[in-house]
Amino acid sequence: MSRAPSSIPSQLAAWKPGGSDEVLSDEFFEKVVSDALVWSALHGLVVGDRSNSRSGKVPGVGMVHAPFALTPTPLPMSYWRQACELAPLFNELVDRVSLDADFLQNSLSRTKKVDEFTGRLLEIHLQMLSLDKKEEIRLGLHRSDYMVDSETDMLYQIELNTISSSFPGLGSLVADLHRNVLGHYGQDLGLDSRNVPENPAVSQFAKALANAWSEYNASSAVVMVVVQGEERNMYDQYWLSTVLKDKHGVASIRKTLAEIDAQGHVLPDGTLVVDGHSVSVVYFRAGYTPNDYPSETEWRARLLIESSSAVKCPSIAYHLVGTKKIQQELAKPDILERFVENKDHVAALRKCFAGLWSLDNDEIVRTAMDKPELFVLKPQREGGGNNIYGTDVREMLIKLRNEGNDGLAAYILMQRIFPKDSLSYLIRDGISHTEKTISELGIYGAYLRNKDKVIINEQSGYLMRTKVSSSNEGGVAAGFAVLDSVYLT
Ligand code: ADP
Ligand code: MG
Ligand code: MG
Structure with a gap:
């Protein structure tokens, strides 16, 4: 299987994550790494393997374990609580901002002149406004990302993702993996598995999708996952659609924007029909980057979806709220107050703005x-x-x-933001390295409302990502970071 054991540098023998005095042997780590790799393979903690050209297209072909940290990363309880408590506030904020069409259009008016992609999104937004199109059922599956700044000891938001928030599936699994590792080896490592919080991201997101499907109230309709033509992170997405089907009995289909253009239409009553299926909920795992719109075909599909009565996760307005420009506008003085009445909530939100x-x-x-x-x-x-x-x-x-x-x-x-670095044991492609690392905590939030009724507004699990401290960027799929979980201290 992996070459991991022989590649463990011997300095690791002295690595003591839990601070115990006992020196752990190379053989010990070889065993832990090997067990973790086996666990990943057996439990679907996998992604498509780049070296296999079919791995992004055909499920079950060419899989490799997702990159992960061997043990969870310590996080003080106070930051954890703060980040979790912010989730429902950001959910509500996104909803409120999405309803202020003038704020979105005005804030992005200069951006759109020089950024064609944002301009196209704004154009669709404007078209919906001119039709007086209302989104009565609104579903948000967000992830708010944070880092702890070492100089100020402040938890700062890096960004808020309102489209294609990735890794609810694999993130949930990494917490399970870590609890399993600590269950077996925690005593030697000086770590207690009970300090790794449960990560229900996949079940909560599936529940939110199922509830949105129920609100739409068309029993034969499906959830449509909008996907890229090639997707090596497909298992993260399949985790969600599998739980949706197994636990909630809701079927889903996967379509690219080009397929939706070719196979889709909207009935006079607003129903979106794609490939013969009525679609009640559209869940975007593509469409967030200009690369997903190589031609007018894809933009037509995005417009078709938006003009239908299907619940969009996200709607074009929710998508726009997640832009970095809107993040910056919301951080200006007196802007939050326009959207949030509760003064404590305003203060809590503002506290995490860098x-x-x-x-x-x-x-x-x-x-x-x-x-x-x-x-x-x-x-x-x-x-x-x-x-x-x-x-x-x-x-x-x-x-x-x-x-x-x-x-x-x-x-x-x-x-x-400059987070404090620590030593971690990263495993990618079956090969382990100890590295100086920094971590980014993502907190998932699910929000569902139908007109005035808020059906879900909750924190929905988390994603820890850990990267080599010398690297600027943090994406796992982009190859910069590994999946991790939290060890509460
Ligand atoms: P994206 O939407 O592409 O994920 P982000 O704003 O999350 O954009 O930036 C990507 C990565 O860059 C983050 O995961 C983080 O590692 C790093 N990064 C972003 N903003 C900051 C910041 N203010 N300070 C330090 N690192 C940052
Ligand atoms: Mg990011
Ligand atoms: Mg982002």
Whole structure:
């Protein structure tokens, strides 16, 4: 199977995650790693293997374990509680902001001039407004990501994902894996499996999809998962659709945007029909990046979905609320108050906002050129690998400024967060490494309402991602990070 055992550096023998004094042997770690790899294979903690060209298309072909950390990462209980308590507040905030069409259109008006993708989304949003289209059943499956800044000891939000929030399936499994590892080896490692919180992300998201399906109230309708043509993270998605079917009896279909354009239409009563199936809920695991819209075909499909009566997860308005530009606008003084009445909630939300600036602020642009290492420059993109760091920030700012036109409006500036690093044992492709790492905590939130009735508004599990501290970006699918879970301290 793996080459893991022979590749464990011997310094690891002295690695004591739980702080015990006992020195653990190489043989001990070989056994733990091997057990964890077997567990992953047996429990579906897997992704498509890049080296197999069919692995992104055909389920059951060319699988490899998802990259993971061998043991969970310590997190003080206070940050955990704070992040969990924020989930229902962000769920509600997204809903409220989504209803303020002028706020969305105005906030993004400069961005759209220079960012075609955001412009296209706004165009669909505008078309729905002109039709006076109302979304009465609204479903959000979000993930709010955080890092703890070592200098200030503050928990800061990195971003809020409102579309294609990934890893509810595999994230749930990693917590199970860690509890299993600690169940067997916890004493030697000095770690107690009871400190790894349960991670119900997959069951809660499946429940929310099932409840949305019930609210739509068409017993023969299906949930449609919008997917990319090739998807190596398909098992994370299949976990969700499998639980949806096994536990709730709701069937799903998987379609690309191109297939939806070719096989879909909307009936006069608003029903979306794709490939002969009435669709009650559309769950997007594609459509968040310009790459998912190579031609007008895909945009037609997005418009078709939006104009139907199906519940969209997300609607175009929810999608727009998740843009980085809106995150930055919400951080401006007095803006949160427009959407949130409860003062304690406003304070709790604001507390997790890091510094966020639009680039029409000359002073901050000058500061960022002077000290680029303290900032991250972010375009309106999702999926990892798009941000600009370090001296590249300065170069990009100079270039955009010299170009003169509105280029700066495509970006926002964010205060760079510096989490404390720790030593972790990362396993990728059956090979383990000890690395200096930093972690990002994602908290899932599910929100479902039908008109005035809020049916679900809850925190729905979590995702810990751990990456080598020298790497700027954090995506697991993008190859920067590994899946992890939380060890509460
Ligand atoms: P995406 O939507 O592409 O995931 P993010 O805003 O989450 O965009 O940025 C991607 C990654 O970049 C994050 O997972 C994190 O590792 C890193 N990152 C983003 N913002 C910051 C920040 N302010 N400070 C430090 N790292 C950041
Ligand atoms: Mg994102
Ligand atoms: Mg992110």
